[in-house]
Amino acid sequence: MISVVSFxxxxxxRNLLPSLVEIEGVSLTSIVNAYDDGKSTGVLRxxxxxxxxxxxxxxxxxxLPKSLPEYDNVKRLFDHxxxxxxxxxxxxxxxxxxxxxxxxxxxxxxxxxxLIKTTxxxxxxxxxxxxxxxxxxxxxxxxxxxxxxxxxxxAGAFLAAGGNFEQATINIGKLFKLSGSVLPTNIEDxxxxxxxxxxxxxxxxAEIVELRSNVRIKKIYLLDEYPDKEILSHLSIAExxxxxxxxxxxxxITPRVKHSVANADIIIYSSGTQHSxxxxxxxxxxxxxxxxxNKKALKIFITNIGEDYxxxxxxxxxxxxxxxxxxxxxxxxxxxxxxxxxxxxxNNRFSGKxxxxxxxxxxxxxxxxxxxxxxxxxxxxxNPGKHNGKFLAGKIMELYNEYFISINSC
Numbered sequence: 008m009i010s011v012v013s014f015x016x017x018x019x020x021r022n023l024l025p026s027l028v029e030i031e032g033v034s035l036t037s038i039v040n041a042y043d044d045g046k047s048t049g050v051l052r053x054x055x056x057x058x059x060x061x062x063x064x065x066x067x068x069x070x071l072p073k074s075l076p077e078y079d080n081v082k083r084l085f086d087h088x089x090x091x092x093x094x095x096x097x098x099x100x101x102x103x104x105x106x107x108x109x110x111x112x113x114x115x116x117x118x119x120x121x122l123i124k125t126t127x128x129x130x131x132x133x134x135x136x137x138x139x140x141x142x143x144x145x146x147x148x149x150x151x152x153x154x155x156x157x158x159x160x161x162a163g164a165f166l167a168a169g170g171n172f173e174q175a176t177i178n179i180g181k182l183f184k185l186s187g188s189v190l191p192t193n194i195e196d197x198x199x200x201x202x203x204x205x206x207x208x209x210x211x212x213a214e215i216v217e218l219r220s221n222v223r224i225k226k227i228y229l230l231d232e233y234p235d236k237e238i239l240s241h242l243s244i245a246e247x248x249x250x251x252x253x254x255x256x257x258x259x260i261t262p263r264v265k266h267s268v269a270n271a272d273i274i275i276y277s278s279g280t281q282h283s284x285x286x287x288x289x290x291x292x293x294x295x296x297x298x299x300x301n302k303k304a305l306k307i308f309i310t311n312i313g314e315d316y317x318x319x320x321x322x323x324x325x326x327x328x329x330x331x332x333x334x335x336x337x338x339x340x341x342x343x344x345x346x347x348x349x350x351x352x353x354n355n356r357f358s359g360k361x362x363x364x365x366x367x368x369x370x371x372x373x374x375x376x377x378x379x380x381x382x383x384x385x386x387x388x389x390n391p392g393k394h395n396g397k398f399l400a401g402k403i404m405e406l407y408n409e410y411f412i413s414i415n416s417c
Contacts (some may be wrong), residue, residue: 017062019279022396035187134163
């Protein structure tokens with residue numbers, strides 16, 4: 008069995024991960040940070056004091072096996088969002104009726120498989136009771152506008168697991184017999200913020216992802232609580248940076264993540280949004296040291312195909328430099344690039360209409376790192392801007408077989 012560990016966000020590796028698990032003999036673990044706080048996910052985080060389930064949910068959805076009983080119905084549940092505005096009382100009543108066994112229908116989906124139905128009922132009843140208790144004790148109401156029904160299931164699983172977000176993720180993975188494992192990098196409820204090079208403050212993960220700018224992000228931080236905009240508006244840029252540095256908190260990887268990295272045969276730094284999805288994972292204490300300690304793993308970096316709001320005008324080298332910078336932040340020791348990356352994949356296909364939006368590269372600059380650089384047509388021509396998952400997965404396994412032979416012949 009070949010153990011593959013991938014660091015990714017919710018969507019950046021959705022073409023690659025399903026292609027990897029289709030390869031016979033591959034055991035996949037996807038490691039994802041859960042700092043997402045956009046829209047309804049942010050509402051759930053604030054209400055339940057939990058990490059965000061959205062990116063975890065997206066990855067787990069991509070690993071749903073087609074052989075799963077009621078696959079189509081389960082897929083519909085993962086995709087279902089309530090409208091804006093949502094009829095909160097009607098939704099809660101529907102949840103209660105399903106959770107107490109009065110109907111087999113939830114969010115317009117009829118569930119017949121007994122194990123799935125019974126477990127969903129348990130999680131949704133736990134969610135329902137949790138909402139009632141918190142609303143009574145804290146005098147606040149949970150909005151369900153634009154909320155994904157499965158996020159409510161994750162909230163219920165979180166409560167049922169005694170507030171252990173990792174265990175909730177594992178339990179849902181087992182329920183749906185996923186083709187691979189998904190783990191959060193850590194279980195500490197921190198808030199992700201950032202500051203741009205011009206001093207602009209990004210007060211949440213949602214602002215990092217959504218706010219357009221041609222100004223690069225200077226640094227990300229993990230805080231116990233969201234900063235007060237009113238107070239910070241009266242501070243100088245230097246004072247804000249000093250405050251963020253003082254309030255920045257180190258989080259630790261879970262033992263399961265450490266074990267997965269330590270025993271991986273292939274470690275992949277996947278494509279995706281950098282400052283919200285990947286860099287926050289890289290700075291997790293213990294992660295870099297676990298990667299370095301694993302001397303047998305083939306370590307692969309995959310650059311993005313196109314630019315996004317977080318990485319304006321980044322070339323391939325910028326993506327690699329950023330990853331190395333944040334991986335080094337997660338260790339107290341001197342970190343050599345050769346301990347982190349063996350191979351980097353760079354795309355050279357520009358099939359979309361706006362070539363200027365593609366990530367460019369300087370081959371000489373890339374070769375200066377000392378690791379192997381593979382420049383190839385990695386884009387899916389039918390889905391411009393996305394990787395060809397099957398091609399990339401095949402290349403990774405081909406390279407691993409060569410690497411395995413080389414290290415075992417020494």
